[in-house]
Amino acid sequence: MARDLFKNRDNKGYLFILPYFLAMLTFQLYPIFYTFYLSFLKPVSLIKNEFAGFENYARLLKNPLFYTAIGNTWFIWLMNYIPQIVFALLLAVILTNPKIKGRETFRTVYFLPNLVTAASIGVLFAVLLDWRFGALNHALIKIGIFNEPYEWLQDKMATRMAVALIQWWQWFGYTMIIFMAGLSGISDELYEAAHIDGASASQSFFKVTLPLLKPTMLYVMVTSLIGGLQIFDIPRVLTNGRGGPDNALTTIVLYLYNQGFKNFNLGYASALAYALFVMILVFSAISFKIIKTRD
C-alpha cells in the first residue's frame, strides 16, 4: 500500500518531510500532551501514580511559593534585561563605527562570557562570594570598606542581584552582536540623507537608527523574555540546587525541576510547566502587540 501511495511522483515529497514530522510528533507534540496528562496525577511511590484531578493546579494557585517563584524570575529578568539592552545598544553603536580602533578585539572580549557554560560561572561566583574565603570579602576588608566578612549568599537581595549581574555579564555581548547585525542592515544612504538634511548624531540615532532597529529589538525582547522566564542553571549551581536563602533564588524552572526530579512529584511539576507555558505565551503575545502597534 505504501508503495502505491508513493508511486506517484507528486507524492514523493511527503516522504522527504516525513522524518521531521515524526521527530516533531515524538519529541515535541507527544511530550506536550503527556505533560498535560501527567499534571493530573500525583505520586504514590517513585513508580506509581494516582489520578488527582485538578489537585495539582489547585495546590499551585494556593501556594505562596509559586508566586514567590514568579516574582523572583521576573525580578531577576528585569534587573538584568534593562542594563543589558542599554549596554548592548550603546556598545553596538560604538563598535560599528569604523573610526574605533581594535573593534574586533572588543567584540570578542565582550562576547567571551557567553561561551562559558552557566555551570562553571555558577561555581566561579559561588567561590568568589563565599563569605569566609571568597575573594570579594577579602578585597572589601583589605580596602577597608568592610570590617568583617559579609554573608552574601545568605542575603536574599544580594543573591538575586548577583544572579542578575551574572546574567547581564554573560548576555550583553550576545545581544550586542545581534544589534550589530541589525545596525549593519541599515543602509548608509539613510544616514547620508539625514546628514545632508542637517541632522545631528543624536538625531540620526533616535530618528533613523532606533526606528529601523525595531524588528531586532522585538527579536531580542522575545528571546530574552523566554530565556529569562526559564532561568535555571545559575540559581541552581549558586545555591546547591535548593534555591536558598529561603527560596530567594527559586525561579519557576528551578521550582519545577526540584519538584519533578528531586521530590519526584511529576504531576505537580507538570502543572508548573503548564503555568509557565501559559505565562510565556501571554507575554510573548503582549510584546509582539506593543512593538507592532508602534510601527
Next chain:
Amino acid sequence: MINKKRILSSTLLLLMVALVSFSVIGCKKEEAPKAAEAVEAKVMARTDYAGDIVVWSFTDELQDMIPMFEEEYPGIKVEFVVIPNADEVYLNKINTTLRSRSATPDAFTGEAAFYKQFINAGYWEPISKAPYNAEDLVKDLVPYVPNSSRNADGEITALSWQATPGALFYRRGLAREVLGTDDPAEVSKWTSDLNKFYELGEKVKETTNGEKYLLAGFSDMSQFIFNLRDTPYIVDNKLVIPQGMLDYMKIAKDMRDNGIESGTTTWQPPWFSSMKDGSVMCYILPTWGLHYVLKPNAEPEADKGEKEFSGDWGLAVPPASYSWGGTWIGINALSEKKDLAWEIVKYLGSDEGFLEKWAKKTGDFVSNTKVIEKITPTFSEPFLGGQNHYEYFAAEANKIDVSHRGPWDFQIENAWGDQVSLYASGNKSFDDAVEDFKKAVSEILPDVDVQ
C-alpha cells in the same frame, strides 16, 4: 489533487492515532514491577555460571571489585556502567529506566540517601526467600546492613559490602598544642561529650588566638545529630521535629558566634581545602570518609601509598554514635538474568574471601562480621599514626540503629540544614527558622501535616 490531500490527512490521522495510543500505553505503565516467580534452586559451582550481565552504579568503587568477581566466576562477563549522581542524574536515570520497564541493568546500586525510595517502589527484587535465601547470610553480617534494606513485607532487597559507622578524625599536632597530648583515649575524653566538645573548641580558639578552629563548619555535626533521634520524621502522616535537631540549631549559632567553627559548609570547596591548610582540628566523618575524603584532600600523597605522609591524624570518639552513607546493591526486579545478578550481589555483599581481600586492599570497613573479627587484631593505619581504626569501627557498627530512616530523610535533612545556616548566620529568628522548615517539608511532601 484530491489524492494528495487524502494521503496527507490519512498520514496525519495515522500519526495522531499512534500518538494517542502511545500515551495510553504510557498510562498503563504506572505499576510497580512484580517479583519474579521463584526459580528452582540448583546447586551450582561458581564456574558453572555463564552469561553477560550489566551493572549500574553511581560510584566507581565497583570498578576494582568486578575483576575480582570475574576471576571467581570466569563464565560471567560484567558490563559495568558508572553514572555519577551529581544533580540526581543517577537517581533519575534509574527512575526512567525502571518506569519504562527495562530489564537492563541486571543489578544496580543505591545509596543511603535514596535507596529507601527504590525499596518502596519495588525496584529491587526481594531476596529473602528461595532461590536467593539471603536470610541465611544475615547471621554473618553487621545486622543493620541487610535489615535496613527490608521492604514493607519484611524482605531483604539488597546487600552491601560495607558498614558505615562514624568517627571523629583529628590533627595530632593541634591536639598536642591544645591538650598537651595526642593520645586517642585522652582526646576522646574531650570529644565524646557534646558539652566537653564545645569546651575543647574554646580551648582551641584561646590557644591559637582564634587562628584555628575546632570544626570546619557546624554542618559537619549534622550527621550524628540526625542519627540521635528516636523517631522517624513522619509519624502517622505528621511531621515530627526531634528535640536534638532543635538543640543542634542553637549549638550551631553559638559555634558561629564564638568562632569555634571556621564557617565553611560540608562538601563546599573551602571545606575540602581546610583539610590541607591545617586550620581545623576535627572532622566528623565515617569509615569511607577516611579513605575517600580525608586522605586524598588532607595529604594527597597518603592515598598513593607513598611514605612521605606525616601520620598527623588520629581517630577519636565523636559526641554520638552515627552512621553516614553506604552503598547497597540489589537485583533489578525486571532483570531476565536474576540468577547471575544474584551471584554478584551475594559475592559483593557477603563473600568472606572477597571482603577480606577488599578490606586489606582499601582499608574500607566491610559488612561481614567474620571478616571483621579476623582482620581486626592485625590492622594498623599509617595515615592515623598506626592506629587501629578497625577495632573502633567494629565496636561502633553494632550500635547503629537505622530503623527510623525514611525515604525522604535526605531532602528533609537538607531543608533543616538550610534553616540552621540562616539562623546561625543571624539572618533569621529561631521560630521563623522552624516555621520555614515546616513550609519546606510541605513542598517535599504536600500531603503531610506539618503543624
